[in-house]
Amino acid sequence: xRTLCASTLIGEFFVIGFAGLVAMQLSGVPTTTVWLVSGIxxxxxxxxxGMLSRPGGVQLGWALQIALIASGFVIPTMFFxxxxxxxxxxxxxxxxxxVDDARARAAAAG
Numbered sequence: 001x002r003t004l005c006a007s008t009l010i011g012e013f014f015v016i017g018f019a020g021l022v023a024m025q026l027s028g029v030p031t032t033t034v035w036l037v038s039g040i041x042x043x044x045x046x047x048x049x050g051m052l053s054r055p056g057g058v059q060l061g062w063a064l065q066i067a068l069i070a071s072g073f074v075i076p077t078m079f080f081x082x083x084x085x086x087x088x089x090x091x092x093x094x095x096x097x098x099v100d101d102a103r104a105r106a107a108a109a110g
Contacts, residue, residue: 001052001058001092001093001096001097001099001100002052002053002096003074004091004092004093004095004096004099005049005052005058005061005089005090005093005096006052008085008088008089008092009045009048009049009061009064010045010046010049011085011088012045012064012068012085013042013045013046013106015081015085016038016041016045016062016068017038017042019038019071019077019078019081020034020035020037020038020042022075022077023038023074023075024036025064026075027074027075029074030067040052041064041067041068041071044064045064046059048060048064050092052060052078058093061089061093062089065082065086065089068081068082068085068086069082069083069086070082
C-alpha cells in the first residue's frame with residue numbers, strides 16, 4: 001500500500017506546485033499567501049510519504065485530499081483535479097491493502 005500511496009502523494013506534490021503558479025497569476029490572493037499555503041501543502045504531501053506506515057498516516061492523506069478539493073474555491077480546475085487525486089488515493093489505499101494481504105498470505109504459505 002505504501003508504494004501506491006506514496007506515488008499518489010508525489011503526483012499531488014507537483015500538482016499543488018503547478019496550482020500555486022496558476023493561483024499566483026489568476027486569483028486575487030496575495031502571492032505570499034499562495035506560496036505559504038502551497039508550500040505547506042507540498043511539504044505535507046512529502047512528509048506523508050514517510051508517515052504512511054504509521055498510525056493515522058492514511059487518515060492524514062484523506063485530509064489532504066479534502067484540502068485539495070477545497071482548493072477549487074480558489075482555482076476552479078482544482079475541483080476536478082482534487083476529485084481525480086481523491087479517486088487515485090482511494091484506489092491506492094484499497095488495492096494496496098489487497099496487495100499487502102496477498103503478500104502476507106504468500107509469505108505465510110511459504
